[in-house]
Structure formats: structure tokens, C-alpha cells
Amino acid sequence: MTTLSPPRPAVHPPPRYRRPLGLARESWLHYGVLLLLAVLVLAPVVPTLYQSFLDRPLYEAGGILSVDNYVRLFTEAGFGRVVLNTALFAGLTTLLSLLIAVPMAVVVVRTKLPGGRLFAAAMQWPFFISSLILGFGWITIYGPAGFVSVEVRRMLGFLPWNLYSIPGMAVTEAVALAPIVYTFCANALRQSDASLEAAAQVCGAGPLRILRSVILPMLRPPIVYSSILVISMSVETLSVPLLFGQPVGIDVFSTFLYRNGLQSISPDYGVLGAASAIILLVTVSLVALQAKLLKNAQRFVSVRGKATRPRRLDLGWLKWVSVAAIACYVVLGALVPIGGLVFRSFTLVFTPLQSPFRTLTGANYERIFTYPVYVQSIVNSLLVAAIGAVLVSGLSLLAVMVARRSDFRFARAVEYLALAPQAMPGIIVGIGLFWALAFAPFGLGTLVQGTLWALIIGFGLRALPSGFGSISPSIMQIGRELDNAARVSGADWVRTFTRILAALLRPAFAGALILTFVTLLKEYSPAVFLGSADSNIIGTTMLELWVQGNTGSVAALASLQIAITATFVGLAGLLLKGRNDA
Amino acid sequence: MPEVKVSRLSKQFGDNAVLRDITFTIADGEFFTLLGPSGCGKSTTLACIAGLERPTSGSIAVGPATFVDSGTFVPPEGRNLGMVFQSYALWPHLTVAQNLAMPLRIRKVDRRRQDELITESLAKVGLAELKNRYPHQLSGGQQQRVALARALVYSPSVLLLDEPLSNLDAQLREQARAWLKRLQAELGITTVYVTHDQEEALALSDRIAVMSEGDMVQIGTPKEIYETPATARVAAFVGRCNFLTGTVTGQAEVRLDCTGQTLAVLPGAAGDGRRVSVAIRPERLEILPEGRTAPAGVNVLTAQVLTGSYIGSRYEYDLRLGDHVIQVESNRAGLTGEVTLLADPSACLVYPTTDVLPEDAEALLTVSH
Numbered sequence: 007m008t009t010l011s012p013p014r015p016a017v018h019p020p021p022r023y024r025r026p027l028g029l030a031r032e033s034w035l036h037y038g039v040l041l042l043l044a045v046l047v048l049a050p051v052v053p054t055l056y057q058s059f060l061d062r063p064l065y066e067a068g069g070i071l072s073v074d075n076y077v078r079l080f081t082e083a084g085f086g087r088v089v090l091n092t093a094l095f096a097g098l099t100t101l102l103s104l105l106i107a108v109p110m111a112v113v114v115v116r117t118k119l120p121g122g123r124l125f126a127a128a129m130q131w132p133f134f135i136s137s138l139i140l141g142f143g144w145i146t147i148y149g150p151a152g153f154v155s156v157e158v159r160r161m162l163g164f165l166p167w168n169l170y171s172i173p174g175m176a177v178t179e180a181v182a183l184a185p186i187v188y189t190f191c192a193n194a195l196r197q198s199d200a201s202l203e204a205a206a207q208v209c210g211a212g213p214l215r216i217l218r219s220v221i222l223p224m225l226r227p228p229i230v231y232s233s234i235l236v237i238s239m240s241v242e243t244l245s246v247p248l249l250f251g252q253p254v255g256i257d258v259f260s261t262f263l264y265r266n267g268l269q270s271i272s273p274d275y276g277v278l279g280a281a282s283a284i285i286l287l288v289t290v291s292l293v294a295l296q297a298k299l300l301k302n303a304q305r306f307v308s309v310r311g312k313a314t315r316p317r318r319l320d321l322g323w324l325k326w327v328s329v330a331a332i333a334c335y336v337v338l339g340a341l342v343p344i345g346g347l348v349f350r351s352f353t354l355v356f357t358p359l360q361s362p363f364r365t366l367t368g369a370n371y372e373r374i375f376t377y378p379v380y381v382q383s384i385v386n387s388l389l390v391a392a393i394g395a396v397l398v399s400g401l402s403l404l405a406v407m408v409a410r411r412s413d414f415r416f417a418r419a420v421e422y423l424a425l426a427p428q429a430m431p432g433i434i435v436g437i438g439l440f441w442a443l444a445f446a447p448f449g450l451g452t453l454v455q456g457t458l459w460a461l462i463i464g465f466g467l468r469a470l471p472s473g474f475g476s477i478s479p480s481i482m483q484i485g486r487e488l489d490n491a492a493r494v495s496g497a498d499w500v501r502t503f504t505r506i507l508a509a510l511l512r513p514a515f516a517g518a519l520i521l522t523f524v525t526l527l528k529e530y531s532p533a534v535f536l537g538s539a540d541s542n543i544i545g546t547t548m549l550e551l552w553v554q555g556n557t558g559s560v561a562a563l564a565s566l567q568i569a570i571t572a573t574f575v576g577l578a579g580l581l582l583k584g585r586n587d588a
Numbered sequence: 589m590p591e592v593k594v595s596r597l598s599k600q601f602g603d604n605a606v607l608r609d610i611t612f613t614i615a616d617g618e619f620f621t622l623l624g625p626s627g628c629g630k631s632t633t634l635a636c637i638a639g640l641e642r643p644t645s646g647s648i649a650v651g652p653a654t655f656v657d658s659g660t661f662v663p664p665e666g667r668n669l670g671m672v673f674q675s676y677a678l679w680p681h682l683t684v685a686q687n688l689a690m691p692l693r694i695r696k697v698d699r700r701r702q703d704e705l706i707t708e709s710l711a712k713v714g715l716a717e718l719k720n721r722y723p724h725q726l727s728g729g730q731q732q733r734v735a736l737a738r739a740l741v742y743s744p745s746v747l748l749l750d751e752p753l754s755n756l757d758a759q760l761r762e763q764a765r766a767w768l769k770r771l772q773a774e775l776g777i778t779t780v781y782v783t784h785d786q787e788e789a790l791a792l793s794d795r796i797a798v799m800s801e802g803d804m805v806q807i808g809t810p811k812e813i814y815e816t817p818a819t820a821r822v823a824a825f826v827g828r829c830n831f832l833t834g835t836v837t838g839q840a841e842v843r844l845d846c847t848g849q850t851l852a853v854l855p856g857a858a859g860d861g862r863r864v865s866v867a868i869r870p871e872r873l874e875i876l877p878e879g880r881t882a883p884a885g886v887n888v889l890t891a892q893v894l895t896g897s898y899i900g901s902r903y904e905y906d907l908r909l910g911d912h913v914i915q916v917e918s919n920r921a922g923l924t925g926e927v928t929l930l931a932d933p934s935a936c937l938v939y940p941t942t943d944v945l946p947e948d949a950e951a952l953l954t955v956s957h
Contacts, residue, residue, distance in 0.1 A: 017743040019667050029665070154623035167746075274802045413642070490640050493664040494671040495691035496742070505690065509681045 020496035026212045032499035036414040039404050043423040046467055050430065050438025053445055054286065057279030064275070064458055065444045075276035080283075083277050085262070091251075092241060092258040094172050096177070099240040100233050102180035106335055107187035108229060112221060113194040113328040116203075117213070118318045120329055126192070128336045129185045132570045135344060136528035137182045138245040139564040140296030140550070144169065144178045144344030145249060146350050148563070157358040170254045179246050183236045190228040190235075203319075211376045213319040231299055238292035241285070242568055244531045249552070256585070260531070263433050269308035269535060283436045293429035303587055319562030336357050351561035370562035380559075383547040384566065390461050390543060395523035398466045402473030402518055403511065407503060409474075411479050411489060426476040427467050432531030439464050440535045456538035464532035469525045473518045481507075515581070524571055590651025591616050592637065592778060597646035599632055607643070608802045612796075614780065619772055621781045623789040624799035625825065630782045631750060633799070637780060638671055638748055639664035641803055650745055654700075670739030671748040674755065676731045678723040682934050684710070684734050685719040690740045709741040710734075712771065719835070725872045729760050740775070747772075747779045753788060763793055784834060786826045798822050820939035830870060832913040833942045836862045842938060846910030851887050852938040870915040872935035877920075877926040887936065889929040891922045894955075896923060913953045 023031060053064060056077070060069040079085045110129075111329050114122050132140075149169050159165045170173055202224075204218045244260040254263055262281060265413020267273050309573065321328065351355045354365040374380040408422035409413055427435070443451035445462065454460050484507065492502040495548045536547050544567050592614040599607040601834035607629045614620040621675045622630035628844060635641040637648055639655065639662060640947040650669075655662045674843055678687055697705070712714045713733035732752055739747060739768040753761045753768070769792050772779050783789050789796050797807045798818075806818035817823035820831065832851075834842040841856040844863060882888045891914065898921070905916045905923060914927065947951070 018668075018692065018697055020665055021695060023665070354947055476594060486671040487675050488679060490638070490664070491679070491738075492679035492690070493640065493670065494638055494667075494669055494748075495738070496665045496668070496694045497690075498663065499663045501694065505694075506679055510679075569837065 019480050023498045028499065032412065033414075035500065036408050036416075036420075037405075039401075040414075040416050040420055041424070042401070043405060045424050046470075047426045049442040050464075050467070051286065051433050054279055054282045054438040055443035057275055057441060058283040060279070060464070061276060064279075064441060073140070076284075077279035078274075079277050079280045083262075083266070083274075083281075084280060085284075086136065086263045086283075088257045088259060090248050091172065091256055095176055095247070095258050096237045096240040098173060098176035099183065099386075102176055102234045103184040103187050103236050104229065104233060106180060106184040107232075108191055108225065110184075110329070110332055111146075111191035111195060112217060112225075113321070113325070114332070116221060116319055117321050117325060117328070118219075119325055125332050128194075128340075129188050131336075131340050131344075132182055132185050133167070133524065134575070135568060137179070137243060137567070138249075138528075138548065139347065140182050140340070140343060140531060141178060141231050141249040142557075142560055142564055143246045146356065146557070147343045147346045151357075153356060153358055154342075158502075160358075170250050170256075172256060175246050175250045176240075179243060181335070182246070183239060184335070184339075186235060186239070186312065187232040190232040191225055194225060194228040195221070196380060201569065213321055216319060227299075231296060234299065238296070240291050241292070242289055242433075244431075244433055244534075248416065248549075249490060259288075260431060260433050263437065264534065267437055282437055285431060286429070286434060289431060290429040290470070290478070292338070297425075301323045302412055313321075334571075342538070347561045348565045348568070351558065351565045354558065357421050370558040371566075373559050374562055379542065380397040380547060383483040383542040383544055384539060384563075386458060386461075386569070387544040387567070388502070390465060391460055391523045391526040393458075394462045394466045394469065394526040395519050397462065397475075398469045398473045398522045398526070399515055400524075401466075402470060402477050403515055405470075405474055406477045406481050407507070408436040410478060411486075411507070412499060415515065421474075426472045428471045430468070432464075432468055432529065433534065435464050435467055436532035436535030439467075439532065456541060457538075458541050459462075460536045461533050461541055461543065464536050465526045467530045468529060468532065469522045470552065472525055473522050476518045476521050477511070477514045480517075481513060484510050516578070516582055520575060523574060527571055527574075590653075591618075592620075592746055592942040593647075593649045594633070594637065595647050597633065597648065598644045599629075599636065599641060600644045603639065606802050607636070610646070610799075610804050612797055612804065613805055616779060617776045617778055619779045619794045620782065620793060620798060621783060621789045621796045623786060623826070623856050624782060627801075628799040629802040630784075630799050634750055634780060634782045637647055637746075638669055639667050657926055668742075669746050669748055670742070670744035671807050672732070672735045672739050672750065672752045674751045676723075676752075677729070678731055678738070678853035680723050683716070683722055684726070684836055687723070687734065688719075688738050688741045689913070691738065693907055695742060697742075702728075705741050709737045712775075713737045713739065728756055729764060732756065732764065736771075740777075747777050749779065749781045752782055752787070754783070761788075768792065787816055790826070798826065800825075817867075817937070818940050820865050820867060820944040823937065823939070824944050828870055828915065830868045830873075831944045832866045832909070832912060832914070834864060834866055836860055836938075838862055840933065842866055842936075844910070846912040847889070848910075849889065851931070851936055852885070852887050852933040853938050854934060862940060863942050865942055865944050867937045867939060867944075868913060868914075868931055871917045872931065873914070873916045874930040875905075875916060875918050875920060875923065876930055878923070882905065882928070882930055885933070887931040887933065889931065891928060891929055892926055893924050896921075908955050913955055 013431070025031070026034065057064045059071045059073065061072055061074060062069050073081060110125070113119055114125050119125070119170075146152055148167070150165070151154060152169075155165055163427055169178070203216055206220050211219065244264065247256070247258045247261045248264060251258060257362070258267065259281070263278060266281070267278050305470045346356075349362065351370050352368070352371065353362040354364055354367050356362050405420055405424040409417050409424065414420070439460065445451065454463070488506060488510070489502050491497075493508045497505060530543060530549075533541075533543055533546050534549070537543065544563055548560045548563050551563070593609045594613070596606050597607055598605065606674055610633060612628075615815040622633055624630045632641055636643045636656070642661060643656055645658070646656065647654065650667070653662075654660055655667055679690070679813070682690065685706055685737070688709060688923070692702045692705060706719065707716060709718055713736055715730060715733055715737065717732065718726065726734065735752070753764050756764055765788055781792060788811070793810055795807060795809055796813050798805045798813060800821055806813060806822050813822065813826055817826060823829045824831070832844050832846060834844040834851070836859065837843045837850060838860070840853050841850050842853050843850045853866060876882060889909060891909045894906045894908050894913065896903055896905045902917055902919050903921055905918060907916055907927070907929070
């Protein structure tokens with residue numbers, strides 16, 4: 007040990023990594039990801055903001071900057087009424103979805119409920135069904151000429167509800183968004199410490215007392231958080247307001263943009279830009295508030311490694327009331343409208359006045375499959391979803407790696423950029439990208455404009471936060487020491503990823519692929535601006551057929567979309583399961 | 589095997605200084621331990637040597653290669669060090685052999701040589717027959733040895749060990765400790781070891797560096813650290829110690845607060861009237877057998893036995909000295925009542941601080957009358 011031999015050269019020296027222009031190769035990758043995300047996120051935003059201050063369409067020369075657009079928005083365009091409608095709609099939706107979901111979460115997770123597991127599984131339905139399809143379903147059943155409405159009117163002589171109103175819109179939207187609130191509350195309830203309840207029980211508190219004094223206070227953070235989420239989602243949603251509000255002239259944010267941008271003969275781009283800017287301001291502040299609250303909430307959520315098995319409370323006869331209420335939500339809210347829509351796709355006439363079984367037919371599907379345009383829209387949807395899912399999952403994976411697993415100086419910026427599209431309503435992504443493409447250098451815009459690539463970019467941008475959100479937790483579960491071990495062993499950042507982390511992240515990546523595929527398949531709102539006759543997708547085709555009054559074919563297309571989603575998720579689930587077992 | 593030179597190393601997270609001006613040199617082939625409680629900066633120091641953390645300032649060199657200096661930073665992959673992590677960090681999707689092959693494949697060692705090196709390295713840790721197992725099929729002790737084999741397979745210049753034994757159960761830990769010491773001596777590889785376990789540090793190391801709150805408090809051989817701790821904090825952290833507060837009354841005398849008695853201590857303590865702590869190790873207090881008289885020049889203390897416990901190889905007594913509880917180790921059984929304690933002045937170390945122990949620990953060591 008003490009021999010004075012000259013230092014031996016390393017027997018197996020670590021490899022030398024190339025450093026193009028003096029920067030390590032991971033730095034190039036990090037900056038590349040940052041730049042790509044920045045371009046993607048800013049592309050729809052910057053032209054929108056610019057347009058909102060410009061006195062003419064932004065591709066025309068000689069524009070002058072002014073706040074004139076904002077003034078006109080509130081005077082001529084009647085945007086004040088729109089703001090009020092949106093606030094009413096969002097407020098009512100939030101209230102209703104809380105009323106539906108919070109009690110449901112409590113009884114399903116915390117009490118002995120017959121069929122509780124079934125109900126918990128049933129709350130996943132919005133994953134498969136877009137709100138556009140739900141809207142069609144509700145109109146088919148509860149609309150002025152809907153199946154149930156006609157029957158009720160015949161029995162009572164009048165119809166006690168009006169679906170084409172703000173409360174009608176809110177009820178439908180609340181049905182669609184309640185599962186979000188449910189998920190947040192149910193997770194909080196599952197993670198909370200069951201011994202708190204046991205302590206209350208020991209002190210002599212009955213089940214109802216425990217519900218009121220122990221469980222409900224625990225739910226405050228998830229309620230606040232999911233309320234804001236529901237508000238921001240109902241502020242940006244297009245489907246239900248478009249289907250229910252448009253025919254009777256009730257405008258909210260999204261339909262205002264839709265009407266002014268698409269339906270008017272000479273769209274006022276200035277007003278459109280100003281409205282978009284204001285809506286963006288609202289959604290961005292909501293998402294920022296939500297992020298801040300979540301950060302604060304996490305501080306006092308204690309998730310312990312030790313799993314405490316919650317003892318479920320017994321509600322006695324109340325549990326049958328609960329079962330009835332939940333069944334009512336699932337059956338009347340989702341099952342009947344969607345089932346009705348599917349049934350509608352197999353009939354010519356759908357009314358209780360005449361047995362629909364007498365007109366059973368495949369004509370609705372025939373029409374879709376005989377017109378190449380309609381077939382093309384299904385193919386397009388699948389193409390956009392498939393290519394988009396691969397690209398979005400890939401980009402999400404890179405973004406997560408940079409944001410969570412690098413010492414990149416702008417790692418936080420990468421995370422914020424990847425999550426930013428959360429605050430961008432689909433229709434604004436559509437308008438903004440449309441302008442951005444009109445504005446893009448080297449004629450890139452004309453190359454992409456109106457093609458499927460425009461849709462892939464727009465839809466992909468919207469799906470990016472879900473991709474990021476689904477991969478990020480998995481990477482947090484992989485110990486950082488695994489990376490460090492690879493680094494010390496001689497792998498640089500890039501090789502650590504390719505040799506070690508890529509293999510470990512494969513299941514998470516597969517999960518992200520499935521999630522983004524389904525998300526992209528359901529998406530349509532950016533396409534109303536970005537699409538063209540050649541790039542119709544299922545969603546836009548359904549809207550077109552709906553306007554033409556071709557409800558049978560709409561039902562058929564909707565059923566096809568649900569079937570595709572279910573088949574895909576089923577197959578993917580089987581494939582993943584098989585691999586895990588091996 | 590080159591020496592490791594760390595000088596004036598500092599690391600700052602925002603306003604929080606995690607390392608302050610750390611300087612030490614590790615000789616060729618030495619087993620060097622960074623010892624300290626959690627949060628003292630020992631792991632950060634190791635991570636800086638490995639290149640996993642970027643120090644705010646200072647320099648690190650191994651042999652002729654400078655890893656860190658102003659303007660220089662060699663990333664971990666360029667340092668050719670071997671490291672064993674606390675969690676072992678075995679790549680779960682690779683077999684034992686594939687885990688060991690990874691650093692060799694990265695280094696483009698040819699296939700046949702890879703196999704030789706892997707077999708050789710696994711033989712060193714006695715696991716040659718388990719090369720096709722996956723990490724989750726191994727016990728904790730086996731995983732720890734595979735991690736060591738992986739860190740050694742490419743003949744790194746320095747071996748870095750981050751609390752590698754802390755995840756083993758007590759029995760295995762002691763055996764693994766002895767085995768590790770033999771292996772290190774056999775290989776003669778310069779080793780930096782991080783631990784919060786002072787027993788482990790004493791048993792394994794050629795030299796120990798005691799760290800506290802980002803400062804390097806003392807560097808020395810295990811004997812130096814244990815017998816002449818540089819500060820009261822080191823005395824408290826390494827081994828057990830009784831602390832008695834008092835006031836300096838002469839060249840080598842301290843009057844104790846608890847009894848008012850004057851104690852002869854090692855000369856050279858601070859001036860008259862200073863408040864100090866006298867530190868005495870429990871095994872350096874001797875219980876005088878009845879009927880014997882104390883030798884001259886030795887401090888004599890009278891105390892009452894509170895409790896005695898049998899801990900296998902010896903007995904431990906809690907004694908009351910004034911209003912203070914002190915601990916004594918002895919091989920005599922069944923002592924009760926009043927006893928006479930002997931403390932050699934050389935066993936009475938004096939430190940110029942009086943708040944060595946945290947308040948709650950202090951409260952437990954006080955008896956009310």
C-alpha cells in the first residue's frame with residue numbers, strides 16, 4: 007500500500023463524450039426541448055395578443071396598435087352579456103358537480119355501500135366519452151324533442167324542464183365534470199388517515215357525526231382545488247354551449263369565438279383577438295390559482311408509506327338512499343343518454359310515439375361508409391390520434407426528463423411550458439395557431455395550414471399536459487440514485503437516459519400513449535378553426551351532420567368513436583397486462 | 589491509487605451554507621471516513637467528489653487530475669470513480685452480470701474481457717454463482733455486495749461509499765463491516781466512506797473526519813478522535829460521554845455545579861472563572877471496591893446508584909451525582925446505595941462550552957431533590 011510506484015494510468019478509462027461547440031450534448035438536448043416547447047406554446051398566444059391590439063387582420067400590412075378592439079368588444083359586440091352568461095354557466099356547473107360528486111365520494115369510499123366498487127369504476131366513463139357525444143346524447147333523450155321529453159310531455163301535458171337554457175347546459179356539463187371532483191375527493195379520502203375516524207368512534211361519535219365533523223373538513227382542500235378546475239373547464243368548453251346555447255342565442259366565451267370567427271361572413275379579427283386575450287387571461291389566472299393552491303395543499307397532506315385500511319362506516323337505511331342517488335346519476339346522467347344515442351344510431355325514427363324497434367336499420371352506418379368524406383374523417387381521427395399520441399408522449403417524456411431529472415438551468419421553465427396548455431381553451435389554440443400559421447416564415451404556414459399536421463400540432467399541444475402529468479409521477483418513483491450510479495459508472499446524461507431510464511420508464515410511456523391517444527381521439531375544438539374540407543375528423547363531421555339535421559348519422563359516428571376508444575383501451579390493457587405477467 | 593485532495597470546498601443552496609471551507613487530503617490507499625449526524629454535509633462532500641453536486645467554490649483533485657477548480661468542472665462520467673449508494677442503486681431491469689457489464693460496455697471493453705472482469709469482480713465479493721439473478725431476487729446483503737462489485741469492476745481510481753451498511757440488519761452489518769475492511773485492505777484502493785454510525789467509523793477507518801453543520805470539526809485516527817475529541821460536540825457524538833458543567837478555579841481545577849466539589853483536570857484549560865464542561869467517558873469512571881482506599885492524585889466522587897442494567901458483556905449504572913445523572917460502565921454486578929467513583933485527571937476533558945447536549949436530553953439527566 008505504501009510502495010512509491012508512479013500513479014498507474016486508469017485501466018479502463020471512461021469514454022470521452024463529444025462536445026459540439028464546447029457544450030455537452032445533453033445541453034443541446036435541454037435547450038432544444040426548451041425551445042421547441044416555447045415555440046409550441048407561444049405560437050398560438052403571441053399572435054392572439056398581437057391581433058387583439060391591431061386594427062386590422064394581422065396578415066394585412068400597415069396595422070396600427072390600439073386598444074380600440076377591447077372597447078368595441080364591450081360596446082358593439084355585446085361581450086358583457088357573454089361574460090355574465092359564462093359566469094352563470096361556470097358557477098352553476100361547479101355548484102352542481104360538487105353537489106353530485108362530494109357526497110358520492112364520501113359514501114363510496116368511506117361507507118359500506120352495496121356495489122361500491124362498481125360505482126367507483128363507473129365514474130371513469132368520461133374517459134371514454136367526449137362531452138360533445140354526451141351533449142348529443144342528452145339532446146336525443148332530454149332535448150325539446152327528445153325521447154324522454156316527449157313521453158313526459160304526453161303524460162303531464164307540459165315539459166317541466168328546458169334543456170336549451172343556462173341551467174340545462176349547466177346540468178349536462180356538471181354530469182360530465184362531476185367525475186373530476188369525485189376523483190379528487192375520493193383520492194383525498196383514500197389517502198387520509200383512518201385512525202382519525204377510529205379516534206372519533208372511540209370517543210363515541212356515530213357515523214353521521216363522524217361524516218360531519220371528521221370527514222367533511224378533511225375534504226376542503228380537494229373541494230377547493232377541483233372547483234377551480236371545474237370552473238376553468240366550464241369556462242373553456244365548447245361542446246355543450248354550442249349544442250344547447252347556440253340555437254337559442256345564449257353565448258358564452260367559446261361560442262362567442264365560434265360565432266364571430268366562423269359563422270360571420272367577414273369575421274372581425276380585432277374583436278376576436280381581444281375576446282381571446284380576455285378569455286386567456288381568465289383561464290391562465292384560474293390555472294395559476296389552482297397550481298398555487300395545490301402547492302399549498304400538498305404541504306399538509308401527509309401520505310404515509312404505511313397503508314391504513316379504512317374501516318367503512320355503516321349508514322343503515324341511508325345507504326339505500328345513497329345507492330339510489332348514485333344509480334340515478336350514473337343511469338340517468340350517462341347510461342341512458344349514451345345508450346339512447348347508440349340505440350338511435352340503429353333506428354330511423356327515435357320517439358316514444360312509435361316503437362323504435364319497428365324501424366331498426368343499418369342505414370345510418372351505411373351512409374357513413376358509402377361517403378368517402380365520412381370514412382376519411384374516421385381515418386383522419388385515427389391518424390391524428392396515433393401520430394399525435396406518439397409525438398406528444400415522446401415530447402412529454404423528454405420534457406419530464408429535463409424538468410425532473412436534469413440540472414438544466416431552465417428546468418422549471420420547461421415544466422411550466424409543458425403544463426401551460428392547460429390554460430389554453432381549445433378554440434383559442436385553434437384561432438391562435440391559425441393566425442400563427444398565416445404569419446409563419448418561409449411559407450411554412452401554407453405548407454401546414456389545413457392539413458392533418460395542423461390538427462396534430464393543435465390537438466397535441468392541448469394533450470401535452472396530460473402526457474406530462476402521466477409520466478411525471480412515474481419518474482418520481484424511480485430513485486435518483488439509479489441515475490447517479492449510471493453517471494458515476496461513466497454514462498453521460500443522454501446515455502443514462504437511453505441505457506437505464508428509458509427501459510424503466512417503458513410502462514409509464516405506454517400509459518401516456520394510451521392516455522394521449524384517447525384524449526386526441528375525443529378532441530375536436532381546435533379543429534373548427536384549423537381544419538379544412540380535407541382534414542375533417544369525427545368531431546367536426548359530427549357537428550356538420552348535426553347542423554344538417556342528420557342526427558341518425560351523428561349517432562352512428564358517435565357510437566363508432568366510443569367503440570374505437572373502448573376497443574383500443576381494452577386491447578392496450580390486455581397487451582400491457584400480458585407483458586407485466588411475463 | 590492516487591491521493592485525493594479537497595481544499596476550501598464550499599457549497600451553498602440559496603442562503604443556506606451546507607459546506608463551509610472544507611479541506612482535507614486522503615493518502616494513497618487510505619480508508620477515510622466522513623462522520624457526522626444527518627445534515628452535517630458529509631454526503632454533500634461525497635457527492636461533490638463524485639461530481640453529482642457542483643460545489644460553490646473550492647477545488648477537488650484526484651492524483652494528477654483536477655476535477656473541480658474555478659472554471660473547471662469534470663462531470664461524474666469523466667472522473668472514473670467507483671461508488672456504492674445507500675440504496676445500492678442496482679438497475680432493477682438488469683441481471684447482476686448485466687449490472688456489472690454496463691460500465692464496461694460504456695467503456696467499450698471487448699466482450700471476452702468483460703466476461704473475465706465480471707467473473708473476477710463477482711468472485712471478489714463471493715457471488716460468482718448469482719450472476720444471472722435479478723436484483724429483487726437477492727437479499728439485502730447480497731445486493732450490497734453486488735453494488736460493491738459493480739463499483740469495482742472497471743478498476744476505478746477511488747472508491748466512494750455512501751452509508752453502504754445502513755440498510756443491513758444489525759448482525760449482518762457487523763460481519764459486513766469486517767468483510768469490507770478486509771477487502772479494502774486487500775485491494776489497497778483509496779476509499780472515502782460516509783457514515784453517521786460512529787462505531788462503524790471507529791472500526792473501519794484509517795482516519796476519520798468528523799463533520800458538524802457544514803464544518804470540518806476534527807480529522808484524526810480513530811484513537812485520536814475517541815480519546816482526545818477536539819470539541820465537546822465531537823466527544824458527544826463519538827462514543828458516550830458524561831458532561832458536567834462547572835467553573836474553572838485554578839490552573840487545572842474545575843468546581844462542579846452539581847456537587848460543588850473541585851475536580852482535578854488536564855492542565856491547560858481556560859482561565860479562572862470561565863464556565864466550562866467537563867467530559868468523562870463512562871468507562872473511564874472506576875467504581876472503587878469497598879474497603880480499598882483511593883490512590884493519590886485521582887479525583888474521588890461520591891454518588892448514589894439509581895439503576896443498574898446488565899447489558900451482556902458488562903454492567904451499566906446510572907448514578908446520581910448531586911442533581912445530575914451520570915453513567916458508569918463496570919464489570920461489577922449488583923451495586924446499590926452509595927459508591928465511590930475514581931476519575932483520573934487525564935480522563936477529565938475540559939471544553940469551553942456549557943450547552944453541549946440538547947435541552948431535552950439535559951432534562952432527562954437532571955434529578956430533582
